[in-house]
Amino acid sequence: MRLTLMWEARAARGRGAELLEWARSQVLAREPVRRELFRAPQDRVLVLTWWEAEAFDAELPELPEPDAELITRPVHRWRFESIEQESVE
DSSP states (O other): OEEEEEEEEEBSTTOHHHHHHHHHHOOOSSOOSEEEEEEETTTEEEEEEEEEOSSTTOOOOOOOOOOGGGBSSOOEEEEEEOOOOOOOO
16 A cells, blocks of 8 residues: 655744755655655645555654744644556646
8 A cells, every 4th residue: 555644834934944944854764655845835844755554554754743933833644545646748
């Protein structure tokens, strides 16, 4: 099964670039199949990691919580199971 872990945080005012760099610099205990970083308005940072796993609740390395002064609220985390992939050419 292929799982995608979503990690999303909102930076404290004016600290979006710092949060993005923090997320980029995090080293996981093992490498995912794929990893992507995104940014959005309101200094939001999103990290998606893709993993091969045996079960939906498999133990997988996840990004930690940043220091509290870097974010405006706790990190949001979600897991998704890949169902279908389409190629767009």
